[in-house]
Amino acid sequence: MSAAPDRTDSPRVHLVTGGGSGIGTAVARRLLARGDEVWLLARDAGRARQLAEALPGAHTLVGDLAEPARLSWALGHQAPPDRLDSLLHVAGVAELGPVGDLTPKIWNEILAVNLVGPAELTRLLLPQLRLSRGSVVFVNSGAGLSASPEWSAYAASKHGLKALADALRAEERDNGVRVTSVYPGRTATPMQEKIHRQEGRAYDASRLIDPESVATALLTAVDLPRDAALTDVSVRPGL
Known part of the structure; x- marks a missing residue:
């Protein structure tokens, strides 16, 4: 196989889902700050405008992970x-x-966004990733390794995401x-705030992982020299 093309003089190109809050x-922001080219997936045109305003310099693509069957048409x-x-x-x-x-509607929504949508988006962009010998990074969860009561649908989607990553790694x-699969512990994000409400627990961001710390793990996987790869990375709250 021929070596990857030399692009030391051109910015690296990344596509991020979930770029509107938290870890994304x-x-x-860190990719843009270092001069890389960043594309953000937005669920609709209105959200794309919001992302472009919040993250100047970023490009946007419109595609709804909640409707995986329409992603090919959208792109x-x-x-x-x-x-x-x-x-990412x-x-x-x-x-x-x-x-x-949990009704079928809830199951289908969670599985679409957390598993089927990522699988389809990856399928559609594999040619570009192969060309660059690039990286695919899945933000998973501790729930992707073990399931707790009342976490069945979310954990099932994340267990499936681990299987997707493992199979894709071997195939590609x-x-x-x-x-790479990254398994963060509880991180201070809007989704975690919602989870705390559902659990009836007080939300204290200072007791959770900072999204910047998880971002560091993601960028480490992307930036690692080509002689190595990070496959599974767990990120847990510090002592």
């Missing part, structure tokens, strides 16, 4: 980058509740595409 915003009517050095899957949703209370190794 932290990653996007086909736009102009995604012709190469990608990384695809940060977006996610959560809804807690006992199995006896010969193409030079690296695949």
Whole structure:
């Protein structure tokens, strides 16, 4: 296999989902600050405008992870980058509740955004990732390794995301595409604030992981020299 093209004089190109808050915003800001080219996936045109205003210099693509079957059509009517050095899957949703209370609608929404949408977006962008011998990084969760009561749907989606990452890593190794799963503990994000409300617990961001710390883990995986790869990274609150 030929070596990856030398692009030391051109900015690296990244696509980030979930760039509107929390970990996604932290990653996007740091990539922009170092001069890289950043693309953000937005669920609709209005959200794309908000992201462009919040993160000056970033490009946007419109595509709703909640509707995976429409992603191909959506990207086909736009102009995604012709190469990608990384695809960073940060977006996610959560809804807690006992199995006896979770309806098919809730299951389908969680699985679409957390698993099927990322799988389809990855499929559509694999040619660009192969061209650059790029990286795919999935923000998973501790729930992707073990499930607790009332976490069934979210944990199932994250267990599936781990399986997706493991299979993709084996399939794309010969193409030079690296695949990393990052498993953060509870991180100070709007989604975690919602989870605390559902659990009936007080939300104290100072007791949680800073999104910047998780962003550091993601960027470490992307920036690691080509002679190595980070496959599974757990990020836990400090002592």
